[in-house]
Amino acid sequence: MTNTPATAESGDEQVWFPIARRNLLRAAGASAVLFGMGAGTAVAQSDEDDEGETPTENGNSGGPEPEDLDPIFGYASAELNPCGGEADEDCFEAFELSVRPSHEVELHIDLPEELFAFTAPGVLTQTEIDEINAAVADGVVDASELTNPDFEVTVTLPSGETEETEESEETEESEETEETSDEEQTLTLTILEIAQLLAETTAFHYEPAGLTVAPGDVVLYSAETPDHGVSAYHERHGRQNRVPDGVGPISSPLVPVGGYWLYKFETPGVYDFYCPPHQIFGMVSRVVVTDGDVPELSIEETGRPPEETNIFPLFLQGLDPNLPSSAAVLDSEALTPENIVDEGSVSWETVVEEYRGGD
Known part of the structure; x- marks a missing residue:
């Protein structure tokens, strides 16, 4: 029409x-x-409302939890995430001990x-x-x-x-x-x-945007809204290499709403990630893996760097919520390895406030 x-x-x-x-x-x-804006609840609800159909009967079976996690692909599941929505940390107990997460990162659209x-x-x-x-x-x-x-x-x-x-x-x-x-x-x-x-409007983001974990910790990535994934900046993805030496091209699939992705971080260092569909809107994050010291950020010029421009205003016909680009997020003071280690986790709101405030 x-x-x-x-x-x-x-x-x-x-x-x-x-x-x-x-x-x-x-x-x-x-x-x-x-x-997918605002559709997370509707999509999750549809699985519940379709009589005789469960999330594992709609072509997206999660399968059994593994004894360990693949060092590249982790473990993705379309099973309903026990930690989805407003669940507290007790939800981690629902996972098998061998892959039980210690932290959660939510994948969001907020418009x-x-x-x-x-x-x-x-x-x-x-x-x-x-x-x-x-x-x-x-x-x-x-x-x-x-x-x-x-x-x-x-x-x-x-x-x-x-x-x-x-x-x-x-x-x-x-x-x-x-x-x-x-x-x-x-x-x-x-x-x-x-x-x-x-x-x-805070648009497309990981929450938290910065996270500190110990070697061997498992992180649960929860798809609260559609069309999200988690990929490392890695030369085999055609990007700058922004992960520790020896770490492979980590990547999840697109994670369905209500589903989840598990990844175990083994090698100490700084890991930078992007959401493949939404990197152009500044959806990136940083994980620091450490036993207490502050590892150095390693960047190798092996491919494309993070985007310098956030094109979100193009999709709002010029309205601009003034959100940082992928490069600006990863260059922010809030997401320096030192600050992430000091804080333990850094919210997306903190990154946005710094950017909007011009600090």
Whole structure:
């Protein structure tokens, strides 16, 4: 379905009829990259709701847990992750002792679903986009930074695109979703509310982004949202070598939502990882394996370095939450080996705050 912009404006309300969200996300393969936004719960729920079907009966059987983990491929499973969602560390006891994890890293997409409707071409003027981006740059939105923060923007949602999610129900009362017909709904936000949603966007990331482990520790990677994986920067992946000497081209498969990947870190040193589909959006992480000392970061120019640009604004039609590129993440003070060892783990939020603050 193709819609065209309405040219009429009246009062304080700017009206635009956006193209379907699916069409927007198809651009440059974005349906594969971005369409999972907010879908983690729905996907996991579908496995539970399909009568007579369990996650191991849908073509993605996890199989039995091994006695040990492959030094390159670890162990991936589509079985429901006992540590998924809000589970506490007691969940580690569900794994066999030989592969029991000591740490968890979650794989996330974080983009407020309501923001999508306002990213289609023509919804916002370039002046509005520039003002919003400037207000969001430091992560703290001040209404005084916007010329008209209370200016309302209304979009018509395509058929079936309702905002009846738990997250949308918790938005501020000033946000309005109105039914205009059996097949048409509108969503209204102020410029200030759009800026606030953009500032809350932390996009694609590992949580934590930095982690300290001891040699022999197993790390559980939990797929909380779709289309994520874990691959080492390694010459055999066509990348800079950013793992300790002698370590192979570590890689998980794409891990299905609700599933997990286990990896045992044996060799001391610094390991840099990227998510193959989302490295262009800054989704990288660092693991420091040590008995207490601070190992040196080893970088060999064997291939492509981490990306210098985060292209996420291209998929938001110019709206920019000001998130670091892969290179900026790995060059941050928050993810120096010294800081990771001192802190034990470093959250993605800490990395983003440093970047937005210009520290």
